[in-house]
Amino acid sequence: MAGGPLLQVEDLRVQFVTDDGVVHAVDGVSYTVDAGRTLGIVGESGSGKTVSSLTTMGLTRGRSTRISGRITFEGQELLTASAEELRRIRGDEIAMIFQDPLSSLHPFYKVGTQLSEAVRTHRDVSKAVARDRAIEMLELVGIPDPARRVDQYPHEFSGGMRQRAMIAMALANEPKLLIADEPTTALDVTVQAQILALLDDLQRRLGMAIIIITHDLGVVAETADEIAVMYAGRIVEHGSVGQIFNSPEHPYTWGLLKSIPRMDTTRDDELVPISGRPPSLIHRPGGCFFHPRCPYVQESHRRIDPKLEQVPSDVGHEVACLLAPEVRVSIWNGLRSGLSSDSLRGLAAEVDGAGRATAAEPVAGEAGE
């Protein structure tokens, strides 16, 4: 599989059967990660970003889980792999770090013990060698006095230190892919920057690929090469960092961008929250899943399910939106110049009306299904 992507996810669907109904946690998601590159997956909680990664690791398997699609890692099919095959990959080829480093480390075991355990699970080495490796890893992630720290318990570490220890543990076996699930969310802002810089530095040194999962666009702006924006279990927009930040195409991405503070705009440029709540993943809205919260919603959007499609004349940029491409461009230009979504709503209606008159838009959408 030389030359192919390191990780390829195709049409992944994950459903959880609960007493209340079927939760469509991930609904037809596809993405690829190349060796040494970073993919940022952005979305609100419940958008399926974590579930898709846990599924890659084989950690969502269960009696009440339905999984379909394909996940290939270095040419090996992961969804059909046996539990034992997956176990061998986990923590060795693919490692993962989590949001809350305190609750993610076992409170009763020394940090060094937990690190050595990760090494010894996949390498046939003595305890002494594993311990040396643990100290070496703690040093690598910038923990001072690692020979002493290795014998301390997680509660004796500060928040940032714990996340460093988690990273050390994840990287102990030099994985080819690191999945970082909200790695900085539970940390102080100053520590966040340190951890992101550390990940960046380690990626350059060890040459691994990273999937960074976050709800914070600021985090991916600095670290990612590509960004996938997820909403209600689907990818609604996908592109390079430049594409997503400079010419975002999806109203949801606009919302995310308008709701983060910027240093380069004046103070009276207010932050705009995205109104409403993420939809229930059991009873999903018809049509475009974002339509109940979309300021530019048109009648047809309640019926037609948009498909992730190439943005015209922007290679590698995909979006799932029913608004016409030229409408999206003019709305974003308006938003960028500081206009409110209310004043721009008219743009959507005019063209939508025109589009419906020729019946071109809905037909194209349906034909794509």
Next chain:
Amino acid sequence: MIVLLFGVSFITFAIFYLLPSANPALLRAGHQPTAALIKSIEHRLGLDKPWYVQYYDYMKALVLHFNFGYSYQYQTPVRSMIFSRLPATVSLALGAAVVWLTIGIIVGTISAVRRQSRLDRATMGASLVAISAPPYWLGLVSLFLFATDIGKFHIFPGAGSYVPLTQDPVHWFTSMILPWLVLAAGFAAIYARLLRGNLTEVMAEDYIRTARAKGLPERTVIVRHGLRAAITPLVSAAGVDIGVLLGGVILIETVFNIPGIGRLAYDSITNGDLPMIQGTVLIGAFFIVILNLIVDIAYAFIDPRVRY
């Protein structure tokens, strides 16, 4: 701890004196007691002194000479009686503890890991029965079923077959099997349910996800990471329960006719034998206090976050 034991001794004393109970002297005066005879017995036992003087005398002997006084009933030192009964109760309590912890931990773990499976439902149902069944009833039923003398199936030695461990270890062991199982049944059920709940909760913790993400075999995840954290509340429960049982297992000792502290306490209460009651209560309180202390110390080893 010492204060606590003082308090316990005082309360026992107070209950005996302040609440109406049979006059110990009267119980000992034969069928036709004369006032003079009762008076002389009262004097001999020291019952004619004010209660606080009696309490003072008792505590003085206890603290200075570790003397629990003399039994009204048997005229022998309470201390030696208690110590001679202690091995039977200790065998019963500790043996049962081994049984119920083993069964409780195994069943609880399997139930937690295979939740909602048939095995889980079956064991949890059985545990409800075990918890609800009164131990003396369970004891009698087991005797009627399995005892060599009166049972339907002659498998285990019946009531009154207890011999000390030092005398005949094999006989001691076989004679204790039924009492252990009967005493452990309810506890095993409670512990299994407790552990099932704890472990289910722990298995949803982030650090279990981390352990799985590390690629550990599921068995290691459950035992080293799950059970290790879920078992701590069981340690404190076991400490208290064993402490209580060491102070005498009245029902089981009575049903199986085992000469332990529990039977001694029961007999002394029916006989109004104050020094003996006092002694058995104190020894019971002592075990509870000591076991609690051991649990506290053990916690510091089990949970590194606990520091004294």
